[in-house]
Amino acid sequence: MKIYLVGGAIRNKILGLPVKDRDWVVVGSNTKFFIKNKYKQVGKKFPVFLHPHTHEEYALARTEKKNGFGYKGFKVNYSSDITLKEDLYRRDITINAIAKDKNGKYFDPFNGLKDIKKCILKHISSSFSDDPLRVFRVARFAALLFHLGFSIYKDTLCLMSSDYIKNEIKYLEKERIWQETEKAFRTKNPNIYFKVLFKCNLIEIIFPEIYCLLNLNKKLYFLNKKYFFRQNIFKSLSYISKFTNKVDIKISFFIQMFFLNIYFCIPNNSKFLFFDFFLKYINNFFVRINVPNKIKNLSIIFVKNINFLINIHNKSSKEIVLLFKKINAWRNPDIVEKLSILIDFYIDFLNIFYKNFFNNDISSGKYLKNVFKISRSISFKSINKNIKNGIEIQKKINKLKELAIDNWRYFLNKKIYKNKL
Known part of the structure; x- marks a missing residue:
């Protein structure tokens, strides 16, 4: 029996990134070893065990053979004769298929170390397409490692764009889509995640509500369609990600920028109708991929009250108190803190394009916090x-x-x- 450290812990250590979790693969053993040594089993489809003291994950080496649809459609073999190379072969990309033994010696059959040096995200084999979740993972890694200069290998992008993948994605559970999307929002460049999915022509399938909003540019007048999509929307997400790692704030800002860019490009007599239309689509987006209510509510509150928050200096004290009541601020004071952050980021971002268009002696966010405290x-x-x-x-x-x-x-x-x- 041999035990190897595998995956993300090795990759992050080499790249100088924080190592949060360490995963281990056990070759030449069976479940009796773990049961005898009081490991706790957590895997249902295949045996994964938690170390009794470190609580790190240990899994038997295994192979996976496609026999159904989606990421669950696999037949798993975890017999004791599975080799380390066979286990690494089933993984998604080369930089995640590196193992290290107890003496610190690397086992790298698919040149993951070389690809780390070249800053390439590359699939291991054509079986990459068998698991549609890998598309989201690669897009997320592209976002996570973008600041280090990583890019996706051209053949990997082709696989991600294939009709086969598009069909397989339909069988993914919404919880898995949200999990990967949330992880992407926690990176420094979540905009890259969406850019990759857009480049692979997957936005329409994965996020049809966002696709619908983006597609409105065919019906409305924009000076430059590419500027609208890539510069305003993606740039805004990149901008706020430099200052905060909070997922709910990033998503709320992202959603608001969609609203802003479309709202000001539609006729005045249609603006009211668009507001209801927008809220409907965004709500559908949140519900369909199972976004937590805490994030959903902040985004909708921000969109609904953006004009009030911008002009809070000019609102009456009575109107301000009514706002706090409407957003349930007395029972949930955190909402005020988050709205104050959002409104200041929003105004600062707009001031990049409209120099000092919003110019108050005290920022709207700080003003909001002060009146709430009082x-x-x-x-x-x-x-x-x-x-x-x-x-x-x-x-x-x-x-x-x-x-x-x-x-x-x-x-x-x-x-x-x-x-x-």
């Missing part, structure tokens, strides 16, 4: 204990919140005026 300081304790009616209590609290915001605004404007003198 209004939140008003509670049940602030009102007369003799008031018993629930509706009257709420009216009184809201009125006190409005007064508190009015007072803060008065002193803020006075301070700003004084500084300008």
Whole structure:
């Protein structure tokens, strides 16, 4: 029996990236070894075990033979005579098919080390097409390693673009699509993930709602279609990814930029109708690939209230308090923090194209956080204990919140005026 470190831990170590998980493959053994040594079995389709102390994953060497549809349509063989090379052969790309023994010696039958040096993402064999999930993984690795100069091998791109893959993708579970997409959003360049899928002509199949929104450029007037798609949309996702790694903020920003670019290119008499149309498609997108409600709700709240947030300096205190009530900020204060980040990123991004078009003495995001902090300081304790009616209590609290915001605004404007003198 021999045990080898495999996959991502080796790749990341060589590239100088953080090693989060270490996976091991066991050659020449069977399940009795793991049971005897008190490993915990977690794999259902094939045996994967957790080490009793390190909790790292150990799997028996195995082969996979296609016998159905999708990424589940495989017959697995994990007998003790499976070799290390056979196990590595079933993997997706060469840089993930490197093993290392306990003495630090590499086993690299498919030249993964060479491809790391060449910064190439390359499939191991034509059986790459058998698992449609690999398309998402390669697109994600292209995003993850883009800053290191990695690109996808031309023949691998051809396989990813094949009709066979397009048919296989239809059998993928929506949870798996979301998992890979979420991982892509956690990278420094999630825009590359979508660019790869777009280049492989897979957006229409994988994300039909996004394809529909992009396809509107055939019906609307744009000065330059490529500029609309590649520069505004992808550039905005690249921009925000430089400043935050939060998936919900990145997705909300991405969705809002779709709305912005299309909204300002449609006739005024159709803008209201487009708003409902857009929300419907985006909601369908979130539901279809099983995006968590926390992310979905932030995106929709941001789209619905973007104009209010931009102009929050000019909104009445009463309108601001009503906004906090509408977005349930009292019970979920994190929503205000995230909206403040989003609105400031949004305005900063627009100012790249429209120099200082939005130019306030205090940013909209900071303004939002300040008025929320002030209004939140008003509670049940602030009102007369003799008031018993629930509706009257709420009216009184809201009125006190409005007064508190009015007072803060008065002193803020006075301070700003004084500084300008």
